[in-house]
Amino acid sequence: MAGNVRSLLRTDIETPDGVYTLTLRAEDLSSLYPGMVRYLLHLAKGDEVVGTFLTNTYEYSPTVPLDAETAALQKAAAWERELRENRERFLSVVGKRMPRRPFTLQPADVVVVQGSPRADGNCSIMAGWAVEAAEAAGKTARVVYPDDLSIHPCIGCYRCYNTGTCTFDDEMGELIHLIVHASLLVVCSPVYTNTVPGGLKVVIDRCQALHAARTLGARRAMPAGLLLAVCGREGLSNFSCLTSVMEAFMGNLGIRPAGEVLADGIDRVRDVRLVEGLEERVKERVRSCLLSPPLRP
Numbered sequence: 001m002a003g004n005v006r007s008l009l010r011t012d013i014e015t016p017d018g019v020y021t022l023t024l025r026a027e028d029l030s031s032l033y034p035g036m037v038r039y040l041l042h043l044a045k046g047d048e049v050v051g052t053f054l055t056n057t058y059e060y061s062p063t064v065p066l067d068a069e070t071a072a073l074q075k076a077a078a079w080e081r082e083l084r085e086n087r088e089r090f091l092s093v094v095g096k097r098m099p100r101r102p103f104t105l106q107p108a109d110v111v112v113v114q115g116s117p118r119a120d121g122n123c124s125i126m127a128g129w130a131v132e133a134a135e136a137a138g139k140t141a142r143v144v145y146p147d148d149l150s151i152h153p154c155i156g157c158y159r160c161y162n163t164g165t166c167t168f169d170d171e172m173g174e175l176i177h178l179i180v181h182a183s184l185l186v187v188c189s190p191v192y193t194n195t196v197p198g199g200l201k202v203v204i205d206r207c208q209a210l211h212a213a214r215t216l217g218a219r220r221a222m223p224a225g226l227l228l229a230v231c232g233r234e235g236l237s238n239f240s241c242l243t244s245v246m247e248a249f250m251g252n253l254g255i256r257p258a259g260e261v262l263a264d265g266i267d268r269v270r271d272v273r274l275v276e277g278l279e280e281r282v283k284e285r286v287r288s289c290l291l292s293p294p295l296r297p
Helices: 068-085 087-094 122-136 172-180 198-206 208-216 236-253 278-291
Strands: 005-015 018-028 037-045 048-056 110-114 141-144 184-190 224-230 256-263
Touching: 005 068, 018 068, 037 068, 048 068, 048 087, 068 087, 110 122, 110 172, 122 141, 122 184, 122 224, 122 256, 122 278, 141 172, 172 198, 172 208, 184 236, 184 278, 198 208, 198 236, 208 236, 224 236, 224 278, 236 256, 256 278
Parallel strands: 110 141, 110 184, 184 224, 224 256
Antiparallel strands: 005 018, 018 037, 037 048
């Protein structure tokens, strides 16, 4: 996805233990976002990369009295100064990074994101149907409840477009790990004020880090995506805002939509299990996705 690459700096720094090379490059990412440029500062000794600093133009808000190129040049000057004046101390910390939390959940063929905060409600019932259909087809399935996870809301810092990882190292990384290793992603959601519930929206926004990872690195195949949704009011038009959010979410990540099952008028019937044919529609849709998945990009 990177466009033109410009070399801004190359400095050889002689020290008692050898020559270190400081380089700064600018990558044009305007095909991704208008005017986005990523700056990559590397400190190397021979073929060994000692330290790396990355920043991009979208990190800096209009009120911040600094820009990405200036920040990168200032960092380069600081590194050169520290290397010359406090080499041992500088080298002991420049390449150190905090390890990110390990993944503890085993990937599954079908990942069901149950977006309703009501773990015993109608979306939970539909999620259960999806799991039953997956297991009947000989597939593994896992249900994830966003409201049970520790996930910080996206703050729009755009730092994920430096490295492909989010600045927050929380349980969202686990969920992204599950999504990218699944064959089918099922999202269950009620309609909340013409959109998805807050917990699910946090997940959608935080998946921007996955978009960044796919943009900056290899575009691995993504799962098919199925939407299961319920609405209290009657009329499928009540799903329009929710479905547009889900279309944007899946399109952003390269997830090929594999259909939807929408159940309206639930305020009247109260229990989705009373809607004639709904359970079979859900299970048939899941079976269809698993037996004949869409072509994966």
